[in-house]
Amino acid sequence: MYKNITxxxxxxxxxxxxxxxxxxxxxxxxxxxxxNYQRKGADITKHIAKEAILExxxxxxxxxxxxxxxxxxxxxxxxxxxxxFTVQNIIDSVNLKFQSQGHGLDSSLEFQVFFNDHAGNDxxxxxxxxxxxxxxxxxxxxxxxxxxxxxxxxxHVFKSSYALQWLSRVPKDVVDKNSPANNKGRIYxxxxxxxxxxxxxxxxxxxxxxFLNSRALELVPGGIMTLIILCVPPNSxxxxxxxxxxxxxxxxxxxxxxxxSNELVDSFNVPxxxxxxxxxxxxxxxxxxxxxxxxxxxxxxxxKKQEPxxxxxxxxxxxxxxxxxxxxxxxxxxxxxxxxxxxxxxxxNLLSVSDPTYKRLGGLFVIKVNVKYFE
Ligand SMILES: C[S@@+](CC[C@H](N)C(=O)[O-])C[C@H]1O[C@@H](n2cnc3c(N)ncnc32)[C@H](O)[C@@H]1O
Numbered sequence: 001m002y003k004n005i006t007x008x009x010x011x012x013x014x015x016x017x018x019x020x021x022x023x024x025x026x027x028x029x030x031x032x033x034x035x036n037y038q039r040k041g042a043d044i045t046k047h048i049a050k051e052a053i054l055e056x057x058x059x060x061x062x063x064x065x066x067x068x069x070x071x072x073x074x075x076x077x078x079x080x081x082x083x084x085f086t087v088q089n090i091i092d093s094v095n096l097k098f099q100s101q102g103h104g105l106d107s108s109l110e111f112q113v114f115f116n117d118h119a120g121n122d123x124x125x126x127x128x129x130x131x132x133x134x135x136x137x138x139x140x141x142x143x144x145x146x147x148x149x150x151x152x153x154x155x156h157v158f159k160s161s162y163a164l165q166w167l168s169r170v171p172k173d174v175v176d177k178n179s180p181a182n183n184k185g186r187i188y189x190x191x192x193x194x195x196x197x198x199x200x201x202x203x204x205x206x207x208x209x210x211f212l213n214s215r216a217l218e219l220v221p222g223g224i225m226t227l228i229i230l231c232v233p234p235n236s237x238x239x240x241x242x243x244x245x246x247x248x249x250x251x252x253x254x255x256x257x258x259x260x261s262n263e264l265v266d267s268f269n270v271p272x273x274x275x276x277x278x279x280x281x282x283x284x285x286x287x288x289x290x291x292x293x294x295x296x297x298x299x300x301x302x303x304k305k306q307e308p309x310x311x312x313x314x315x316x317x318x319x320x321x322x323x324x325x326x327x328x329x330x331x332x333x334x335x336x337x338x339x340x341x342x343x344x345x346x347x348x349n350l351l352s353v354s355d356p357t358y359k360r361l362g363g364l365f366v367i368k369v370n371v372k373y374f375e
Pocket of ligand 1: 020021022035038076078079082083116117118121143144145146160161162163166168320
């Protein structure tokens with residue numbers, strides 16, 4: 001059963017959130033220019049979001065206390081353009097459902113869209129690039145989705161894509177020199193590092209719990225949530241670990257050459273966790289506030305016949321990670337780090353289409369969830 005506001009407040013009070021927004025602006029390293037992969041994800045899941053609205057949104061109940069105002073929130077929206085595309089798909093689907101329920105053309109809904117991300121997100125770029133013909137009132141909501149963002153029972157549709165893999169923090173034990181889970185010389189875990197892997201998965205569990213509890217309070221009765229979560233199939237190695245650990249090797253080599261300090265390398269870990277699809281389902285069931293109506297695991301979005309491009313992958317990772325690196329290392333060395341990373345990606349077998357790891361990478365888990373309990 002979901003927690004009340006007082007309990008939620010105490011959850012929020014105990015948790016320290018760290019923010020790692022994507023690169024802003026529209027330059028060559030920006031998220032806006034390097035989020036094609038996520039855009040493909042939005043494209044291929046478009047019909048699922050539409051079906052979720054047509055089949056699972058209880059429009060009548062949802063609108064009971066809000067006249068004809070319909071509120072949508074995109075959690076972890078970054079700077080666009082993907083968020084505009086997915087939001088428009090939701091609006092078109094809700095309108096379709098509204099009209100199909102016998103409302104005449106003279107009766108229409110008013111939409112309000114909340115674009116949420118960390119306060120450090122480039123909301124200026126986002127708001128400046130809102131589509132000119134948008135049919136909604138737009139608002140930016142800064143703050144972590146691991147805590148409360150909206151008043152109780154105020155949002156009709158929540159949507160989040162490619163954001164929940166970001167943890168609220170690097171797991172404490174991973175950077176504790178005295179812990180058996182200390183992750184010296186690596187920036188993520190490998191399958192052999194059981195203790196480190198457990199610390200990451202426990203942090204993901206805590207974060208999912210606070211995310212789901214917050215959303216359960218904020219969603220109106222009859223509302224729905226659709227999530228696209230980067231994940232890997234059950235019982236497979238964690239594909240993300242290879243991509244991350246190549247970067248770990250770059251850092252260790254640079255420390256060996258005296259270009260960065262060993263201490264900085266040892267204390268650096270990526271606050272991300274790519275779960276298996278099973279883990280996500282189990283956590284949602286355990287939380288108990290939501291019911292998974294549909295889940296799908298979608299594999300690689302990139303054409304399998306096309307050789308992957310190390311430069312492109314490096315740019316994608318840079319758009320997501322550069323902020324993290326600039327915070328931890330000297331700014332001047334960051335260009336060099338990503339240059340070495342691109343070289344190492346190019347050398348690695350990982351990016352060969354025939355490599356099984358490559359095929360496992362970037363699994364997509366789409367779930368649409370309904371609020372289960374309401375008094
Ligand atoms: C890879 S981007 C995805 C952007 C967009 N949803 C898309 O599909 O293209 C992940 C976004 O989630 C945001 N994010 C990560 N953790 C967050 C949190 N706890 N609260 C709010 N936003 C968060 C990041 O700042 C980043 O902008």
